[in-house]
Amino acid sequence: MTVKDIEVRPLTSALGAELLGVDLSKPLSNKEFDSIHRAFLDHQVIFFRDQQLTPEQHLAFARKFGELDIHPFAAGLEGHPEILPIVKEADDHTSANFGGSWHSDVTFYEKPALGSILYALDVPKTGGDTLWANMYLAYETLSDGLKQTLDGLKAVHNASRAYGLNSRTTQRHQEGADISMQVRASEEAEEEVTHPVIRTHPETGRKLLFVNANFTRRFVGWSEKESEPLLSFLWEHCTQPAFTCRFRWQKGSIAFWDNRCTQHLALNDYHGQRREAHRVTVCGDKPY
Numbered sequence: 001m002t003v004k005d006i007e008v009r010p011l012t013s014a015l016g017a018e019l020l021g022v023d024l025s026k027p028l029s030n031k032e033f034d035s036i037h038r039a040f041l042d043h044q045v046i047f048f049r050d051q052q053l054t055p056e057q058h059l060a061f062a063r064k065f066g067e068l069d070i071h072p073f074a075a076g077l078e079g080h081p082e083i084l085p086i087v088k089e090a091d092d093h094t095s096a097n098f099g100g101s102w103h104s105d106v107t108f109y110e111k112p113a114l115g116s117i118l119y120a121l122d123v124p125k126t127g128g129d130t131l132w133a134n135m136y137l138a139y140e141t142l143s144d145g146l147k148q149t150l151d152g153l154k155a156v157h158n159a160s161r162a163y164g165l166n167s168r169t170t171q172r173h174q175e176g177a178d179i180s181m182q183v184r185a186s187e188e189a190e191e192e193v194t195h196p197v198i199r200t201h202p203e204t205g206r207k208l209l210f211v212n213a214n215f216t217r218r219f220v221g222w223s224e225k226e227s228e229p230l231l232s233f234l235w236e237h238c239t240q241p242a243f244t245c246r247f248r249w250q251k252g253s254i255a256f257w258d259n260r261c262t263q264h265l266a267l268n269d270y271h272g273q274r275r276e277a278h279r280v281t282v283c284g285d286k287p288y
């Protein structure tokens, strides 16, 4: 039997590619795994259409890439704690959605995620797209002067803005967000970790910008007030449209992003419609 080649169709010049000719519910051959892994490293986020996965098949695909994470603040699926249902109900009128501002996932960990595999189960008729941005490009397009400055810096990250006692999560609870997802606020979110501002990707060896507006608080040795202007510049720089792609979901679509070298944003433009996607997150390494 010959294995059909996987077709890789880039989505934009910046990042993203759709992979055709794969059924992720089946065990992958080594050749298929290698092609998917190659496309993942080359394009930073890869997409599949028309998949039908049980929770077990979703987990099995993710485990090919590493150990799986359990989100510390958002509740997993009953019986499958490694599956995080990302839900917004049609009658959820709260002000924010999960992942609704530019970020990379869980950079408040000592070892932030390698990547996540998000599988759409229910999608709005229009809206609810997700955007990704390429952090290699964000680094490479800086001036030599700023590259040099940032190369010597580390940054402090924590989860307090998202999950601390005075966070968006607390505000959303007051607005009644519990109808869609169970997310808890906790003082554990204050715990700080530090990462290099410029990180080297452990598989590609390329340098990239590794700060994000959700979880990065300040540069090590700088106050928040001193850090703010340079960080603000970086947020604007790294999410400029030319560095992004935008994915329109259908039921059965999957996105698998490299969380080490991308940021993403889930648009909240489908009020009154329901959206549900299941995320499985693969653990990563300590950034260097």
Ligand SMILES: O=C(O)CCC(=O)C(=O)O
Residues within 6 Å of the ligand: 086, 098, 099, 100, 105, 116, 118, 129, 130, 264, 265, 266, 277, 279
């Ligand atoms: O719902 C989405 O499209 C993405 C949400 C998000 O930020 C995530 O799953 O990490």
Ligand SMILES: [Fe+2]
Residues within 6 Å of the ligand: 099, 103, 104, 105, 264
């Ligand atoms: Fe996210």
